[in-house]
Amino acid sequence: MPFALLRYGLSKGHRPFRDIPATPDLKRSYDVVIIGGGGHGLAAAWYLSNQHGIRSVAVLEKGYLAGGNTARNTTTIRSNYLTSESIRFYREAVSLYESMSEDLGFNVMFSQRGQLTLAHSDATMRSFHLRAEMGKLAGARIEVVDAQTVRELCPHLHMDEGGLHEVLGGLWHADGGTARHDAVAWGYARGAAAKGVEIHQRTTVTAIRSTGDRVTEIETNRGTIRAGQVIQATGGLNGQVAELAGIRLPIRCFPLQAMVTQPLKPFLDILLSSANLHTYLVQSSRGEIVIGGGSDPYQLASTRSSFDQKVHLAQGALHLFPFLHNVKLLRQWAGITDMTPDYSPIMGASPLSNYWLDAGWGTWGFKATPVAGKYMAECVATGKVPDIIAPFALTRFDRFALLNEMGATAASH
Amino acid sequence: MKQLECPVNGLRDISEFQYLGPRRSTRSDDPDTVVAHVFFAENPLGPMVEWWRHRPSNTVFLAERHTVTDQVLRTWLPTSPET
Ligand SMILES: Cc1cc2nc3c(=O)[nH]c(=O)nc-3n(C[C@H](O)[C@H](O)[C@H](O)COP(=O)(O)OP(=O)(O)OC[C@H]3O[C@@H](n4cnc5c(N)ncnc54)[C@H](O)[C@@H]3O)c2cc1C
Numbered sequence: 329m330p331f332a333l334l335r336y337g338l339s340k341g342h343r344p345f346r347d348i349p350a351t352p353d354l355k356r357s358y359d360v361v362i363i364g365g366g367g368h369g370l371a372a373a374w375y376l377s378n379q380h381g382i383r384s385v386a387v388l389e390k391g392y393l394a395g396g397n398t399a400r401n402t403t404t405i406r407s408n409y410l411t412s413e414s415i416r417f418y419r420e421a422v423s424l425y426e427s428m429s430e431d432l433g434f435n436v437m438f439s440q441r442g443q444l445t446l447a448h449s450d451a452t453m454r455s456f457h458l459r460a461e462m463g464k465l466a467g468a469r470i471e472v473v474d475a476q477t478v479r480e481l482c483p484h485l486h487m488d489e490g491g492l493h494e495v496l497g498g499l500w501h502a503d504g505g506t507a508r509h510d511a512v513a514w515g516y517a518r519g520a521a522a523k524g525v526e527i528h529q530r531t532t533v534t535a536i537r538s539t540g541d542r543v544t545e546i547e548t549n550r551g552t553i554r555a556g557q558v559i560q561a562t563g564g565l566n567g568q569v570a571e572l573a574g575i576r577l578p579i580r581c582f583p584l585q586a587m588v589t590q591p592l593k594p595f596l597d598i599l600l601s602s603a604n605l606h607t608y609l610v611q612s613s614r615g616e617i618v619i620g621g622g623s624d625p626y627q628l629a630s631t632r633s634s635f636d637q638k639v640h641l642a643q644g645a646l647h648l649f650p651f652l653h654n655v656k657l658l659r660q661w662a663g664i665t666d667m668t669p670d671y672s673p674i675m676g677a678s679p680l681s682n683y684w685l686d687a688g689w690g691t692w693g694f695k696a697t698p699v700a701g702k703y704m705a706e707c708v709a710t711g712k713v714p715d716i717i718a719p720f721a722l723t724r725f726d727r728f729a730l731l732n733e734m735g736a737t738a739a740s741h
Numbered sequence: 742m743k744q745l746e747c748p749v750n751g752l753r754d755i756s757e758f759q760y761l762g763p764r765r766s767t768r769s770d771d772p773d774t775v776v777a778h779v780f781f782a783e784n785p786l787g788p789m790v791e792w793w794r795h796r797p798s799n800t801v802f803l804a805e806r807h808t809v810t811d812q813v814l815r816t817w818l819p820t821s822p823e824t
Contacts, residue, residue: 567784578780581808626760629786629809635743636756669780725780 347518348393351529357554358386358526360708361546363533363569364562365389367398367509367694368686370516370527371701372559372708374432377523379702380709385525387517388548390532394513396563398694400631400663402586402610402620404599405695406443406504407468408459410736413719414672415466417699420716422468422503424698434515436507437613443504443599444473444481446648448493452603456499459736469502484595486650493604493647504599506610512697536573541681543573557682557708561700564629564664566687575678577687578725579666581629584691585622585637587660589652591615600648607644616658619645621691623665633660665690672731675700675720676713684708685722692737742811747795748802748818761792764803788814 336342360376362369365387376382389395405425407418424431425438447453456472463470475487478498487495517527528550535547536558543558562569567579592615601608610618622637638660646653668674668688673696678685686704689696703717713721719731744752763783767774783789789808793816794801805814 568786576777576781578782580782580784627763627784627789627791627808628811630811632811726776 347514348527349521351531352526354386354528354531354548354551354553355526357556359384359556360386360559361553361555361557362387362559362561363546364396364560365393365517365527365529366396366561366563367394367513367516367697368561368563368689368700368704369559370394370513370520371697372561372686372704373520373525373527373701374516375702375705376708377520377525380705382709383524385520386553387520387525387527388531388533388546389527389529392529393517393527394510397663397665397689398509398513398563398697400586400661401509401694402608402618403506403509403694404443404504404608404610404620405438405507406501406599407466407695408443408445408463408470408499408501408504408736409733410459410462411731411733412462412466413731414733414736415463415468417716417720418695419466419468421696421699422505424702425505425507425695428507428512428515428698432515432519434511434518436511436515438505438507439613440503440505441598442481443501443601444478445499445501446478446495446600446602446604447497447499448488448495448602448604450496453497455735456497459499463501471500473498473500481598482596482600484649484651485600486648488647493602506599509694512694516697516701533569533572538573538680538683541679543680543683555682557684559684559686559704559708561686561704563689564666566666566685566689570678570685570687573678573680573683575680575683575685577674577685577722578669579674579688580627581664582626582667583624583628583630583632583662584620584665585624585633585641585660585662586618586620587633587638587641588612588619588658589617590656590658592617592655602644602648605644605647607641607648609645609648617645617652617655623691624662629664631662631664633662667691669725670730671733671737673700673720674722675704675717676707676722678722690737692733742806742813745793745804745813746816747798747800748816748821749800750795750798753795757796759794759796761794761801764790764792784808
């Protein structure tokens, strides 16, 4: 291999290679149509084609590949949730990331550096004990640590002793990490395309027609196609796309904003989060400080970013690291998040027998990209909803069987 | 949207207001709509009528706002006729 690489390096006439094929013409019909070419839709396409041998698959993406929330998230991967159903599911998400680069033959730069969530009050410390015990029960690496350990894990942190936001301790989640979001989407797309999956960019679904309880036709700006089965994974617009199929989802749109600074020398090698300050920080492999995540306080389906959130995120970051005060911001951006009432996703069956939902991923769905793809593909391949995602059914709202993850989600994605 | 027109206090900075959510078309005391009322809130792309509160004066009022452009079309008090 190194020798081949050397020879390739010295040879002339390097031909550019294309990971993702150009958009082909639409066929009249596919066994499976996936609406939404974000990480989730592409992961489902990969599992269908690589694990279930289903290759007549079209992914329809209205913009460019993975340009929705997959391109906009802050890439926190973790499993320190509250309910046992969620922890079990997100545990598998983390473990699929651990082997993803190998599985895909594509470097997704998974960096399992651990996540520390700070407690600035006794009440937060108590809730951390609950999360730690729930996590341990499910086999996650998670523990409550004291202020001294926080200092050792994050030596540059301002502990604010005697101040309003004194750091009393934290929740240390050694399994937490990050991955390169674009690479995750591209890796799945390349692997799926290699098995014959068609990826159609700039293809917007404009209408969904059904007869009885089955979807029959999908209308797009490039023509109408027939579909045997359909997976919907359209990110922020999940509520609106489901309505095309006549399905009402308990989703409201809120923009979530984040920003990034100029590159600095490495000083932060963990993921750091503070629920009280509604801020979290991570240093990217380029050295930039990624600062997330503030939601707008009212419903909006727009990706504009606002001065209010810039101020809010900067305040949180400066409180934790006052020495950042001279650092320049490079970018600020927003993604439309599809928020559910209980901060858990909606996965699995819909009122239509061949239409499957992968929705309500709100501010927390990047980490679930591989595991959601895996089980959505299984739904389509077997016609049955796997046990592990059954608790996330749309029907849980009718049964008042919620999976409340608000406390484990709101500030640390 | 950086400012909002309070029907009592006029144009004020958005930081003075609290969002109270969409005006609901469902009722919580109707068994047929209770699930929709609790979980399935309005989420249109376009104009939406919603409740707001001006915090310092505790004025609760209605606004019609476009959820894509973020433009406020009109605001009014619940006691005044909706025009
Ligand atoms: C600022 C921010 C920070 C975040 N941070 C984190 C984090 O740290 N960790 C985490 O786990 N999650 C995080 N999230 C959430 C995460 O980004 C999303 O939950 C996840 O990326 C959803 O992936 P997806 O593939 O389902 O959706 P998307 O990536 O949004 O893909 C959906 C695709 O569907 C397409 N589409 C929509 N309508 C149509 C149509 N009619 N026809 C065809 N295509 C259509 C869209 O163009 C889009 O590309 C964050 C989100 C934001 C906005």
